[in-house]
Amino acid sequence: MKKVLFAMALVATFSAAKAQTPAIPADVNALLQKHTCYTCHAPAKKIVGPMWSEIAKKKYTAKxxxxxxxxxxxANWPGYPAMAPLPNVPKGDLDKIHAWVSTLAK
Ligand code: HEC
Known part of the structure; x- marks a missing residue:
């Protein structure tokens, strides 16, 4: 039932003229902006990289x-260009982003 509701919500979202995006906590939003993740990743839309909800399905640990x-x-994402390594993002920030991304897994 939860899945059906989710599917219906998706249909409703895509049929709406303006794209609706899930609410993002302000602190996570700031980190995604600061570390340029938004350039390539959106919550529910493929840009350059996979959308956060797709990444959530992989159920990665924070590590x-x-x-x-x-x-x-x-190689984990056939059909996508390679993501540029971002070695300088603090682990604490990535943990916060990870915690939020994990909430998108259905
Ligand atoms: C220049 C574009 C770009 C930026 C900026 C970017 N990504 Fe990505 N990301 C990608 C692409 C393309 C992929 C899929 C291909 C790959 O993994 O190499 C990806 C994949 C990922 C994955 C999945 C890895 C896997 O192997 O399943 C995670 C997690 C991720 N990005 C997190 C982030 C975070 C967090 C940031 C910001 C700190 C970020 N990305 C910034 C383009 C980007």
Missing amino acids: QFAGLVKKPVP
């Missing part, structure tokens, strides 16, 4: 998540 940002594995 795996941080590791993949510092050293991306493009």
Whole structure:
């Protein structure tokens, strides 16, 4: 039932003229902006990289998540260009981003 409701919500979202995005906590929003993640990742839309809700489905641990940002594995995402490694993002910031991304997993 939860899945059905989610599917309906998706249909409603895509049929709406303006794209609705899930609410993002202010602190996470600030980090995504500061570290330029937004350039390539949106919550529910493919830009250059996969949307956060797709990444959430991989159910990475915080450690795996941080590791993949510092050293991306493009083979995990066929059809996408390789993500540029971002080795300078503090682990604490990545943990906060990871915690939020995890809430998007259905
Ligand atoms: C220049 C574009 C770009 C930027 C900036 C970017 N990403 Fe990515 N990201 C990608 C692409 C493309 C992929 C898929 C291919 C890959 O993993 O190499 C990806 C994949 C990922 C994945 C999935 C890794 C996997 O192997 O499943 C995570 C997690 C991720 N990005 C997090 C982040 C975070 C957090 C930031 C900001 C600190 C960020 N990305 C900034 C382009 C980007």
